[in-house]
Amino acid sequence: MADEQVRIETIQPRYAAALEQLQRDCFPTLADEELMRAEHFLNHCRLFAAGNFVALVGERVIGLGSGFLIDFDFDAAQHRFQEIIAGGYYRHHDPHGDWYYGGDISVHRDFRRRGVGSRLYAARKSIVQRLNRRGIVAGGLIPGYAGFKTKLSPGEYVDRVVAGDLYDSTLSFQLGRGFNVRGLLKDYIDDEASDNWATLIVWRNPDYQPA
Numbered sequence: 001m002a003d004e005q006v007r008i009e010t011i012q013p014r015y016a017a018a019l020e021q022l023q024r025d026c027f028p029t030l031a032d033e034e035l036m037r038a039e040h041f042l043n044h045c046r047l048f049a050a051g052n053f054v055a056l057v058g059e060r061v062i063g064l065g066s067g068f069l070i071d072f073d074f075d076a077a078q079h080r081f082q083e084i085i086a087g088g089y090y091r092h093h094d095p096h097g098d099w100y101y102g103g104d105i106s107v108h109r110d111f112r113r114r115g116v117g118s119r120l121y122a123a124r125k126s127i128v129q130r131l132n133r134r135g136i137v138a139g140g141l142i143p144g145y146a147g148f149k150t151k152l153s154p155g156e157y158v159d160r161v162v163a164g165d166l167y168d169s170t171l172s173f174q175l176g177r178g179f180n181v182r183g184l185l186k187d188y189i190d191d192e193a194s195d196n197w198a199t200l201i202v203w204r205n206p207d208y209q210p211a
């Protein structure tokens with residue numbers, strides 16, 4: 001399928017049920033309570049539709065890039081996924097927040113490695129630039145870590161991915177999209193593939209102008 005058939009658009013309530021199914025398809029190792037449901041997506045539409053993106057082929061939903069604005073405190077950076085996303089509802093969204101917190105990025109496996117994830121990131125970057133915010137921050141999963149956890153600490157694993165010695169399907173993708181790793185988040189999420197760890201990843205808006 002040619003890439004031009006995939007459209008990136010802002011979220012609409014009519015996509016909520018399909019997005020719930022996409023979560024189940026894209027995150028098979030996540031605990032059930034970590035997955036977002038239709039009611040969460042409806043709230044994203046109400047709170048910040050302009051910053052939440054879907055990838056579509058026709059009316060089929062094949063990708064999601066969701067998030068919200070927040071004054072992220074890097075001096076108290078440790079947090080859990082469910083806390084910061086307010087159980088999936090994104091209720092900490094602050095229209096004046098300095099940072100875009102990336103709640104979820106996912107592409108259906110049948111459409112991966114065709115640039116759809118990159119286009120979803122481009123959409124996020126573009127709203128961050130349009131709104132003149134500092135950048136994007138997120139907890140990035142490390143789904144390749146489970147296979148190494150008896151040999152490497154999570155820090156060693158991440159260092160090796162950053163050095164390019166190991167490829168992680170999520171972290172390597174994010175590094176390739178201009179993100180840097182700022183640290184590790186312990187007990188971030190109930191995900192056996194990442195052994196519950198995540199990386200704190202940051203993309204800085206090069207055009208940000210302080211007020």
Ligand SMILES: CC(C)(COP(=O)(O)OP(=O)(O)OC[C@H]1O[C@@H](n2cnc3c(N)ncnc32)[C@H](O)[C@@H]1OP(=O)(O)O)[C@@H](O)C(=O)NCCC(=O)NCCS
Nearest residue numbers: 105106107112113114115116117118140141170172173176
């Ligand atoms: C991470 C994820 C969103 C990436 O989505 P994607 O659509 O495959 O992303 P892209 O196609 O833009 O990029 C993926 C890779 O394919 C490459 N690629 C892009 N277009 C390509 C093409 N036409 N042909 C071959 N490779 C291509 C990219 O360069 C990238 O490789 P790199 O990471 O080595 O640079 C997707 O793998 C996913 O949904 N994973 C499961 C959910 C997940 O873990 N989400 C992140 C939670 S933190």
